[in-house]
Structures are given as C-alpha cells and as structure tokens.
Amino acid sequence: xxxLLYGSSAIxxxxxxxxxxxxxxxxxxxxxxxxxxxxxxxxxxxxGSGRSTIWLDxxxxxxxxxxxxxxxxxxxxxxxxxxxxxxxxxxxxxTPEPRGPGT
Numbered sequence: 729x730x731x732l733l734y735g736s737s738a739i740x741x742x743x744x745x746x747x748x749x750x751x752x753x754x755x756x757x758x759x760x761x762x763x764x765x766x767x768x769x770x771x772x773x774x775x776g777s778g779r780s781t782i783w784l785d786x787x788x789x790x791x792x793x794x795x796x797x798x799x800x801x802x803x804x805x806x807x808x809x810x811x812x813x814x815x816x817x818x819x820x821x822x823t824p825e826p827r828g829p830g831t
Contacts, residue, residue, distance in 0.1 A: 733791040734782050741769065741780070746800040747825070752792045753802070754810040754820065755784065762786045766819035781819075 730748040732741045743751065758765055764785035771778045784790065806825045814820035 730792065730794040730796075733793060734784075735789055739782070743822075745794045745796050745798075747822070748792055748794060749800050750803065750806050750810060750825075751820075751822065753807055754814050755790070757811070758814055758820075759784065759786050759788070765814055767814075767822075768819060769822040 729742050730745045732743060732748060732751065733739065734741070755767070764783070766781050767784055768779055768781040771780055803825055809823060809826060810820060813823065
C-alpha cells in the first residue's frame with residue numbers, strides 16, 4: 729500500500745501501489761502543463777465513509793510513496809479514464825481500474 733502525501737502538513741492518503749502509479753501519471757501530466765484541478769476520492773467505511781477533495785496546482789507539494797519496488801504494468805484504458813475525469817469540470821475523481829481483456 730502506497731501513499732500520496734500532499735501539502736506542507738503532509739496529508740497522507742493510502743492507495744494501492746498500482747493505483748498510485750496510474751494517479752501519478754495523470755496528475756504529473758496535468759501539472760507539467762501547468763493546469764490546476766481538484767482531485768477527489770471516496771473514503772472507506774473504516775475511515776468514516778464520505779469523500780475527500782484537494783486542490784492541486786503546479787506549486788503544490790506532492791509526493792508519491794510506494795511500498796513496493798516494482799513498477800506496475802500500465803493499463804492504458806485506466807490512464808485514459810482518469811485523464812478524462814481530470815479534464816472534466818468536476819476534476820479528477822479516483823475510480824477503480826476498469827476490467828477488460830488482459831486485466
């Protein structure tokens with residue numbers, strides 16, 4: 729289980745390493761283009777349920793920390809799904825990996 733750390737207060741959000749890698753690709757692509765956006769995810773029942781949102785812009789302090797050393801195989805369909813979400817007016821909303829051939 730990896731973590732996304734955000735801001736100087738280091739808000740820490742846990743994601744599986746595979747999911748975190750896909751988020752890293754989409755988030756860094758947007759920030760490289762100097763695009764600001766919101767990022768939202770659902771909170772698990774063990775953490776009280778609900779939804780959390782952060783504002784990301786090129787000056788944001790963000791760190792991707794992985795628990796494993798292997799780089800996962802990238803699912804292009806998942807990248808496209810997350811990128812489409814990130815480019816929408818509602819911003820990037822984390823969704824689970826789509827299932828299909830080869831996944």
